[in-house]
Amino acid sequence: MRAGSPRLLREINDRAAIEALLRNGPLTRSELEGLIGLSKPATAQLLTRLETADTVVRDGLRGGGRGPRAQLWSVNGTIAHVAAVDLTPETVDVAIADISGTVISEHRAPMPARHGVLEAFAEAVDKACGQAGLRTDQLLHVVVGCPGAVNPATGELGYAPHLPGWNGFDVPGRLRERLAAPVSVENDVNLVALEEMVAGRAAGVRDFVVVWPADLVGAAVVVNGVLLRGASGGAGEIDGLVIPDRASADTGTDRAGGTFGELLGNPSICRLAKAHGLASRNGHGAVRKALAAGPAGRGFLADLARRIATGVASVVAVLDPELVLLSGDIAQAGGTTLNDLVAAELRQLVVPRTPVRLALVTGKPVRSGALHSALAVAREQVFGLPAATTAPFRGPVAAGSPR
Missing domain, CATH: 3.30.420.40 (ATPase, nucleotide binding domain)
Structure with missing residues (x-):
């Protein structure tokens, strides 16, 4: 595709608008216009295009004062769903969210001491999905945080003697089979670091x-x-x-x-x-x-x-x-x-x-980090946004400008 072509510019500006909506939540047309730097007609055309593609939806009105209330727009969260899981030796804590980042169900369950860990894990994720009206095979991505480290060559979980029942096999591969969905397994403290980069002191x-x-x-x-x-x-x-x-x-x-x-x-x-x-x-x-x-x-x-x-x-x-x-x-x-x-x-x-x-992030930092990681993967696949969740906001590109 030739650099600076109308189609390429539309794609770039559409991504900029989607990223602005994901970062800021529902916005009016004028607010979006100010954030991405397009003209009023160009922003209106962009919203029409994204609404027709079912990428954005009308999300109520913003009122107040003497003037008319303004239409709000937001990303259509139902496009895709992800799961974030905090796995410990004692419990599994699952959150299901839509692609906008809204958590729509949560489920926490005990883990068996040694035998049946895969079954218990899959049941917990299935229960959380059921509460959200979903099946596990409808999840676009699942990120699991656990104490230990997955060997990238074998998928085996190392440094985890405290997680009996999880050793000696390809953990992400086995979970993918159980859930019929893409699964990544990440060290729990690594996910805390990601969360601190996104919303914390780092x-x-x-x-x-x-x-x-x-x-x-x-x-x-x-x-x-x-x-x-x-x-x-x-x-x-x-x-x-x-x-x-x-x-x-x-x-x-x-x-x-x-x-x-x-x-x-x-x-x-x-x-x-x-x-x-x-x-x-x-x-x-x-x-x-x-x-x-x-x-x-x-x-x-x-x-x-x-x-x-x-x-x-x-x-x-x-x-x-x-x-x-x-x-x-x-x-x-x-x-x-x-x-x-x-x-x-x-x-x-x-x-x-x-x-x-x-660390600034408290509460459930491992699960929060897993959620941001899962959303980054989903948004890259669906919207073409950069997977780096800490990437700075990038505005639209004018015709003829170098990218």
Whole structure:
């Protein structure tokens, strides 16, 4: 196709309009005109063209004031649907959304301890689809976030002894067979990093690390705006990193070294809290009690920060990122107090003065990241939009302009 042809320009401007509607929600013609920079007649023609193709729909009126109410337009969400799944050893949490990003059903179910995991997973997705009036084979894409890493060569899930029943086979391939839909499986912390790039504290940051300092310790590495997955998919799998225990309180650990995951598992954190006179059933409960105790809980938080910073130091020394984000229950429970203690300890261990911040996205960051990832794939397939969800908005192209 010749550059600058009317058909090419229409396609480019149609995509720009669709992207503006997806980013901003329902818009009037004049609002869309201002965003994409087309004339009033050209924008009106564009909307007519997209409505005829069933790509956009009329979505109510925007009123107010003395003037007439203006027609609102939005992307037709029913064009395609996706699923986002957060899989843990205990549960599977599913959300079904239309291509506009609107979540239309949710379903959470327990996972069996070892046997029947594929069946339980498929039943949960099927239930969520049923609530949305869909079949699983009508999903355009499914993204699953889980603790572990898929080997791109084999599809097998590695670094995941905590997910019994999921080892030794092509996980995405088997799920595709079960659901009769395209499936991608991604590391859970990687999805948190994607969500932070889209809607969190890493927006506009090119090189950063997300660390999940809790049970099933993990990290995600983003270099030049791209997730680093590694040759076997295991980039950021720091749970097995052997580090010394630098906590001042004696909890019976081997001071010469233990794995990062062992030192930051719930049992180890609870033992550390007990050594400081704090009793709790889980790690985030211990952190909350320490914060409530004021100065009496400071020693425990400082020891916990030493353990976290010791593992993070290895990542920072190698990558020298712009930013380290702490995410997950432990980080959120500790808030800025624990975050600042980790930052202070890190400065004692490495030369780079990398800022340490709390991740901004809370609630269900893994599922939210999976949803953005699934939508990126769907929107690329349906609308031809760039798959990079953090790509800046691109306006229309004038005739004769270089692209």
